[in-house]
Amino acid sequence: MAFLDLIQLFDTTIRLATPLLLACLAGLYSERAGIFDIGLEGKMLAAAFFSAAIAYSMGSVWMGLLAGIGISLALSAIHGLASITFRGNQLISGLAITMLAGGMTVLVAQSWFAQGGRTPSLTDDSRFTGIELPFAIGPSEAEAAGRPLSQLIAEAGPLQQIYSELISGHSILVYIAFALVPLTWWVLYATRFGLRLRAVGENPASVDTAGVSVVGLRYAAVMICGVLCGIAGAYLATALQAGFVKDMTAGRGYIALAALIFAKWRPWYALSATLLFGLFQALELRPDMIENVTGVAVQAQLLGALPYILTVVILAGFVGKAIPPRAGGQPYVKER
Amino acid sequence: MTSAPAIELKGISKAFGPVQANKDISISVQPGTIHGIIGENGAGKSTLMSILYGFYKADAGEIYIKGQKAHITDSQAAIAAGIGMVFQHFKLVENFTVLENIVLGAEDGALLRPSLRKARKELRHLADEYELNVDPDTLIENLSVGHQQRVEILKALYRKADILILDEPTGVLTPAEADQLFRILDRLREEGKTIILITHKLREIMDTTDTVSVMRRGQMTATVKTAETDPEQLAELMVGRKVLLQVEKAPAQPAQTILEVENLSVTDDKGVERLKNVSLNIRAGEILGIAGVAGNGQSELMEVLGGMISGQGTVRLNGDALDLTGKHSDGRSRRARGIAHVPEDRQSEGLIMDFHAWENVAFGYHHDAKYQKNALFMDNAALRADTQAKMDKFDVRPPLPWLAAKNFSGGNQQKIVVAREIERNPDLLLIGQPTRGVDIGAIEFIHKQIIELRDQGKAILLVSVELDEIMSLSDRIAVMFDGEIMGERLPQDTNAQELGLLMAGVTASEGAA
Amino acid sequence: MEKMPKWADVVLIPLISLILAAAISALVILGIGEDPIEAVKLMVQGALGSSNGWGYTLYYATNFMFTGLAVAVAFHASLFNIGGEGQAMLGGLGVALVCLFIPWPHWSIALIAASGAAALFGAAWALIPAYLQVRRGSHVVITTIMFNFIAFSLLNYVLVNQLRPPRAMDPASAKFPEATHLPSLHDILGTVGIEFSKHAPANISLLIAIAACVGVWALIWRTRFGFELRAFGKSESGARYAGISPFKITIVTMLISGGLAGMMAINNVMGESERLVLNAVEGAGFIGIAVSLMGRNHPFGVFLAAILFGFLYQGGAELALWTNIPRELIVVIQALVILFTGALDNMVRMPLERIFLALNTKKEG
Structure with missing residues (x-):
């Protein structure tokens, strides 16, 4: 297998890992605060639709992004209401929100665009397109040289190939997602908010007796989760693809959940886990590559199931124990 | 003493539904003393302290801190008033370090590092002053219970508490750890802190306190100077001279x-x-x-x-x-x-509180042959008849096998359990x-x-x-x-x-x- | 003293939740420019107005009875089995294997074997999450979600690589042999002289589903195991006092739950499509959660709620056919029902309790 093929595989990995990473970090904030969220999928889906729909009708991808975040926040608010204010079952709430999003997106899409539950294809103005970093070989160079971009890259040196193909040329959301990893780490471990967030997910009574509002912290976490899911959904519909199609998240919210467990609720591990799961997805698209390298044909279905199987193995505690935040899933009730 | 009392409670009352947990309680505690509150389980000690720490709101009564009327609406207000509390069940984050637990909720700014640095310094200072040595970088879960308790005390001191409430602090400690704790409390008193010690152990009260209040069934029965009382008197005040229930019984005839x-x-x-x-x-x-x-x-x-x-x-x-x-x-x-x-x-x-009385009569004995209709099914009709008989014999009121256990009064619930167990002829x-x-x-x-x-x-x-x-x-x-x-x-x-x-x-x- | 009479808990709360869900759905229909009253009329006409409509309604209801019972049984032991979807997929695989590879002389024997295989496969798929919960402490909800996806990949693999007939394009098995075809309601009712639509997919599985409702009711409220299951679900410390083994309850309950979800396959795979297709379950595993919540985890409630959701599904299909309202409207209603009866239960309950409390004190005062 050629070096360039590998680079391209990793490039696809990054593109596919980005929504997983965003959703995984979203879940991280929520679950670190003690609120389980199996509704990541639904929030992403709703955000994907609304971002595509608004980007299409207003012709601005940034308005689309805002709309995506907005709807995701609205769903987060429902989740907060159910699991924090009314102390309901967080799992049932997350499930209901995912279903709600699955139904509503198609319903509204059909009503607005009448294209069988999808939005019209987005043109470049209403999409996030690749950003060409300085000194990278990109479309503008290809145009200037009058030759196809792939040819130019194939002729470049290995470092330039890595730079131009792998690092440059992604949409702004990809860079944001990757920047969010150190940022999340910093927020979690270097700020007052992060300390309190982690504490409220471990032992809310400790936060309460210290005179800090458990409810306020948990709502804040759930809302951050909403913002990140919104970005993840917008990325799917306006960057990775050009428009919304029915059920376009295709289980990514659950893979992100799996990645979160796999990452043991830590930001840097979340990056590795989502890159790994992104690689599986990239390989699913290129089954020939594994066969070329290993000589063994691996079933695409196995690759599809691998994130879930790995997560079950981790959950079973056979390979390092994944201990969730201790107060996760339990509504906080004051007691002596 | 002329100075204003560190804490003064006036006429505190608190009810949970029909249960009167605190009834018109008044205490006054002088600064720089250790005041004990003693009473049996359920006497209302913890409720009283939870009110003082802003966890519950009293139905009636007033709280004065250093002569000033205080409105303790939540824990934050209590902390601001200089009250620190060491709960019976520690409120620590197990997988945080000592330092992180101490700054939690008392940070100096949005960034953690300056707060931690300051706390580390302050901690060293407190350790010197009160002989409260704990390694600031150890995780709580790796500390012994006694050391975890020190962290709770340090948390309060770090928040500048000068009134410290300890709720049954020795319940979880070994005798050696308990001795150490009392040395620390002595030291804190020397430094002018006011300490309220809640316990049901007479010896602790006798050994460490200056004054002691006795609670019984939600009421304060007495407040005395420790030096002027003895364990016998306290025991009597605690248990009270109830009308001795006369149980008629013949001398035992022990056999094998x-x-x-x-x-x-x-x-x-x-x-x-x-x-x-x-x-x-x-x-x-x-x-x-x-x-x-x-x-x-x-x-x-x-x-x-x-x-x-x-x-x-x-x-x-x-x-x-x-x-x-x-x-x-x-x-x-x-x-x-x-x-x-x-x-x-x-x-x-x-009991399973949501189960009917007749289901509870079978609870634990649901494998008994007399409750089975055949190999597959239980004989619920026989069970209900059996329940009715037991209810009549034990005078359970109301004698309704269909009523859920939670809808009986405590006494009748207990009669159901006792009937079930005694009638088994064990x-x-x-x-x-x-x-x-x-x-x-x-x-x-x-x-x-x-x-x-x-x-x-x-x-x-x-x-x-x-x-x-x-x-x-x-x-x-x-x-x-x-x-x-x-x-x-x-x-x-x-x-x-x-x-x-x-x-x-x-x-x-x-x-x- | 009870805060609320029992009937309010059993009837009023689900009813209010349903009304809330219906009201919001009506707003949604208005929002997309359609007439909700007209929509309801169409749904009733389409789902209940003809024997064909009833045939579809009951067909869907059969699926939901199985998955609803699966969720309900687990709920009684305080276990949340969210893996009905995957367990039903595996049940389909069991049915397909039995129907394709064994030559059956008569449908009745085939049905018995297929039911057994469906239950066995579904139960096996629930066993691992159950074991991991009791012995390794991993939450059954998360593992059953993961197992839904693994089931999908497994089924996809088996269909594409093993069961797909040569030269076929879609991931589906071959048609089952004639001898395994189940009698439809048309055939059954025909024997007693009742006309019933020939084309509707409702079949003899409906009777098995109803029998399953009765069976689950008897299991939960009439057997020693049901007694232990409910005691364990209400109070784990109480179970410990009575000597009830958490291991046994968790494992057996999940086996029963998975088996019931798997049994759904005799309806949709054996009874309707007569071959195994990839998306045979079509979300029925999740609808089971709504059905169970709506039916207050009681088999009779599940029976009623399953018919309600069968009606919604058939009515929704009709709506999609005749109006601009897509079938997904039903998914929205179902999500709202789950939200109100499951997660926002306290929102409905707390004001209601206050009303009843006020009424009571007034009566006494």
Whole structure:
């Protein structure tokens, strides 16, 4: 297998890992605060639709992004209401929100665009397109040289190939997602908010007796989760693809959940886990590559199931124990 | 003393539904003293302190801190008023470091690093001043319980508390750790802090406090200077001179030995030894009463005999050993061997509160042949008839088998449990807190049933925190303290004072000294 | 004292939740420019107005009875089995294997074997999450979600690589042999002289589903195991006192739950499509959660709620056919029902309790 093929595989990995990473970090904030969220999928889906729909009708991808975040926040608010204010079952709430999003997106899409539950294809103005970093070989160079971009890259040196193909040329959301990893780490471990967030997910009574509002912290976490899911959904519909199609998240919210467990609720591990799961997805698209390298044909279905199987193995505690935040899933009730 | 009291409570009342937890309570605590609040479990001590710390809102009454009227609406307000609280169950984040736990909620700014740096310095300072040494970078879960408690104290001191409330602080400590704690408290007092110590242990009160208030059934019965009182008087104030319930009973006619316990020990999942080499025996036709302050191993004794937890040692019933760890160490096997068990906590163990009364009558005995219709189904009709009969016999009110357990009063709930267990005609009855939360009429009835069972030649192990109950029912009394049996007495040869001292862990020689 | 009479808990709360869900759905229909009253009329006409409509309604209801019972049984033991979807997929695989590879002389024997295989496969798929919960402490909800996806991949693999007939394009098995075809309601009712639509997919599985409702009711409220299951679900400490083994209850309950979800396959795979297709379950595993919540985890409630959701599904299909309202409207209604009856239960309950409390004090005062 050629070096360039590998680079391209990793490039696809990054593109596919980005929504997983965003959703995984979203879940991280929520679950670190003690609120389980199996509704990541639904929030992403709703955000994907609304971002595509608004980007299409207003012709601005940034308005689309805002709309995506907005709807995701609205769903987060429902989740907060159910699991924090009314102390309901967080799992049932997350499930209901995912279903709600699955139904509503198609319903509204059909009503607005009448294209069988999808939005019209987005043109470049209403999409996030690749950003060409300085000194990278990109479309503008290809145009200037009058030759196809792939040819130019194939002729470049290995470092330039890595730079131009792998690092440059992604949409702004990809860079944001990757920047969010150190940022999340910093927020979690270097700020007052992060300390309190982690504490409220471990032992809310400790936060309460210290005179800090458990409810306020948990709502804040759930809302951050909403913002990140919104970005993840917008990325799917306006960057990775050009428009919304029915059920376009295709289980990514659950893979992100799996990645979160796999990452043991830590930001840097979340990056590795989502890159790994992104690689599986990239390989699913290129089954020939594994066969070329290993000589063994691996079933695409196995690759599809691998994130879930790995997560079950981790959950079973056979390979390092994944201990969730201790107060996760339990509504906080004051007691002596 | 002329200075304003550090804390003054005036007429505090608090009710939870029909239960009056605190009734018109007033105290005044001078600054720089250790004030003890003593009382039995459920006397309302913890509720009172929770009000002071802003966890509950009092229905009536006023709080003054250093002469100023304080409005303690939440914990934040309490902290601001200079109150620090060390709860019985620590409020620490187990997988945080000591330092992180200390700054949590008392950070100086949005960034953590300056706060941590400041706290580290302050911690060193506090360690020097009060001999409170804890490694700031250790995770809480790696600390001993005693050190975790120090962290709680440090948390309060870091927040500039000058009034420190400790709720049953020695309940989880070893005697050595407890001694250390009291040295720390002495030191804090020397530095001018005011300390409120909540406990039910007489010895702690006598050893450490300057003044002491006694609570009983939600009321403050007395406040005295510790130097001017003695354990006997406090014990009396605590337990109160209740109308002694006259239980008519003939002298026991003990026959063959039913239960033999040899060197029985129980270690909980945290590795703490809850029961230490306990040995005792009970003969047919006798009641052995276990006296003791709650939490001294009585519950574990009952649970291991009832098959709820495993233990080490030897237990023989009618001469045959019981399985204490293996496949036959569960409650079902115990029942099959003829052990009936009225658990201490009827609401979470003895009954399924959402079940109908008739289902609860089968609870634990649902495998009994008489409750089966055939191999597949239970005979619910027979069960309901059986329930009706038991309800009539035990005068359960209302006598409705269809009513859910939660809809009966405490006394009638207990009658259902007692009926279920006694009517099984067991060889040995384990009965814990038989009359906790039970009205007077039902108490008398239940006591009579216990005596009747004894007179039928059954062995009975009775655990109760009510000393009166132990004294009037038991044929022999064993006193437990800290997982051990301190001694055995015959009810006619002892009195409440002597038992009270034993319950406090004071043996006869110490008491005399 | 009870805060609320029992009927309010059993009837009023689900009813209010349903009304809330319906009201919001009506707003949604208005929002997309359609007439909700007209929509309801169409749904009733389409789902209940003809024997064909009833045939579809009951067909869907059969699926939901199985998955609803699966969720309900687990709920009684305080276990949340969210893996009905995957368990039903596996049940389909079991049915397909039995029907394709064993030559059956008569449908009745085939049905018995297929039911057994469906239950066995579904139960096996629930066993691992159950074991991991009791022995390794991993939450059954998360593992059953993961197992839904693994089931999908497994089924996809088996269909594409093993069961797909040569030269076929879609991931589906071959048609089952004639001898395994189940009698439809048309055939059954025909024997007693009742006309019933020939084309509707409702079949004899409906009777098995109803029998399953009765069976689950008997299991939960009439057997020793049901007694222990409910006791364990209400109070784990109580179960410990009574000597009830958490291991046994968790494992057996999840086996029963998974088996019931798997049994759905005799309806949709054996009874309707007569071959195994990839998306045979079509979300029925999740609808089971709504059905169970709506039916208050009681088999009779599940029976009623399953018919209600069968009606919604058939009515929704009709709506999609005749109006601009897509079938997904039903998914929205279902999500709202789950939200109100499951997660926002306290929102409905707390004001209601206050009303009843006020009424009671007034009566006494």
